[in-house]
Structures are given as structure tokens and as C-alpha cells.
Amino acid sequence: AQTVTQSQPEMSVQEAETVTLSCTYDTSESDYYLFWYKQPPSRQMILVIRQEAYKQQNATENRFSVNFQKAAKSFSLKISDSQLGDAAMYFCAYRSALNDNQGGKLIFGQGTELSVKP
Amino acid sequence: EAGVVQSPRYKIIEKKQPVAFWCNPISGHNTLYWYRQNLGQGPELLIRYENEEAVDDSQLPKDRFSAERLKGVDSTLKIQPAELGDSAVYLCASSPSRDRMFYEQYFGPGTRLTVT
Numbered sequence: 001a002q003t004v005t006q007s008q009p010e011m012s013v014q015e016a017e018t019v020t021l022s023c024t025y026d027t028s029e030s031d032y033y034l035f036w037y038k039q040p041p042s043r044q045m046i047l048v049i050r051q052e053a054y055k056q057q058n059a060t061e062n063r064f065s066v067n068f069q070k071a072a073k074s075f076s077l078k079i080s081d082s083q084l085g086d087a088a089m090y091f092c093a094y095r096s097a098l099n100d101n102q103g104g105k106l107i108f109g110q111g112t113e114l115s116v117k118p
Numbered sequence: 119e120a121g122v123v124q125s126p127r128y129k130i131i132e133k134k135q136p137v138a139f140w141c142n143p144i145s146g147h148n149t150l151y152w153y154r155q156n157l158g159q160g161p162e163l164l165i166r167y168e169n170e171e172a173v174d175d176s177q178l179p180k181d182r183f184s185a186e187r188l189k190g191v192d193s194t195l196k197i198q199p200a201e202l203g204d205s206a207v208y209l210c211a212s213s214p215s216r217d218r219m220f221y222e223q224y225f226g227p228g229t230r231l232t233v234t
Contacts, residue, residue, distance in 0.1 A: 045225035091160050108160025
């Protein structure tokens with residue numbers, strides 16, 4: 001079974017600075033997707049960025065980028081120029097690329113609470 | 119485009135009482151998911167529907183939980199009877215047909231259930 005681990009329950013960053021959130025995962029599959037979701041106090045999960053395991057190039061979305069290390073099974077999120085609106089719970093998630101009955105299920109880590117100081 | 123709609127947003131009930139949550143997915147999305155999120159944890163899948171068919175309900179506690187998606191659109195998740203340990207946020211998500219190579223899951227705002 002696949003597992004996702006986020007070892008940082010809380011992180012803090014100064015506004016305009018850069019912060020990196022860590023995520024490791026365990027799987028025996030070779031093809032899968034990885035995601036970072038943001039969950040503000042409103043509870044609505046918002047997709048921040050995704051990475052396809054078969055792509056070597058790290059995904060980037062504006063101020064958000066990932067460092068995907070497939071061999072190490074590591075998938076960290078870097079937030080540059082942090083803004084007050086970035087404060088939220090961040091979840092790392094894994095999804096198998098298999099198109100079977102288990103496919104589509106997101107497996108989430110425990111989350112990292114990010115606070116942004118003005 | 120309207121997002122995933124869930125109701126109610128909050129529900130407080132006494133243990134042993136029944137409760138139901140409703141979800142209306144994004145129009146045209148064939149796949150619907152129910153997740154449970156315990157306090158301080160990531161969401162865990164309870165059940166996944168492809169149209170009307172429940173294709174993955176392996177994590178659904180079937181002794182007290184039930185779900186339906188009769189017309190392949192909106193869905194109801196029910197707990198009867200509720201236990202104290204059922205207190206959590208229940209999230210609904212939807213995505214386009216699984217025939218696509220990649221399908222993003224769009225989440226609703228969730229229902230926070232408190233069982234006293």
C-alpha cells in the first residue's frame with residue numbers, strides 16, 4: 001500500500017521570503033501522480049501544483065515549484081515571495097496512474113500548517 | 119462554472135442519531151468521491167462512484183455508513199447510527215470521466231459533523 005508522510009506539522013515564513021515544505025512517499029509503482037493541495041480555514045481543498053512521475057522536469061506554477069526526486073521518493077514544495085494569503089494547511093497527495101478500481105483515489109499526508117508573518 | 123456544492127456546512131447531532139450529507143458535483147463530472155477528514159489529518163477516501171456505480175467502497179464502514187448516487191449526479195452519504203468517533207469533516211469531490219489520462223479532483227467545502 002502507498003503511504004505519504006509530511007514530517008513538518010507546522011512551518012512559519014516571513015512575508016516575501018521563501019519556504020519549503022517536505023513530503024516523502026512510499027510506493028512500488030513506477031507511474032503515478034503527486035499533488036500539493038492547499039486547505040485554508042474555509043476547508044475548500046485547492047490544487048496548488050501537480051507532478052507526473054514520468055516527467056523528469058519539476059513542475060512550476062507561478063510562485064510555487066516542486067523538487068521531485070523519484071529515486072528518493074521525495075516531493076517538496078517551494079513557495080517563493082510568500083504572501084499572507086498563502087497561510088493555510090498544505091497537503092501532499094499521491095495517486096496511482098493505474099486505471100483500475102483503486103485508481104483515482106488520492107492518498108494524503110498528514111498536512112503542514114503554514115503561517116506567514118507580516 | 120459552479121463548483122462542488124455540499125450541504126449542510128455544519129451539523130451537530132447526538133450519538134445514535136442518523137445524519138445525512140448531500141453533494142452536487144460539477145456539471146458533467148462522472149466521478150464522485152466522498153472523503154472523511156479527521157481533525158489534524160489528511161482526507162481519506164470512503165467511496166468513489168463512476169456514474170451510478172460504486173467502484174471503490176473498500177474504506178466505507180458498511181455497518182453504519184451508506185451512500186447512493188441514484189441518477190449519476192448528486193449523492194447522499196448517510197450515517198446511522200452516528201458514534202462519537204464519526205466527528206470529522208466530510209468532503210465531496212468530483213472529476214471528469216476517468217477515460218481522460220489525467221483528471222483533477224475538485225473539492226467541495228465539506229460538512230463538519232460533531233457528534234455529542
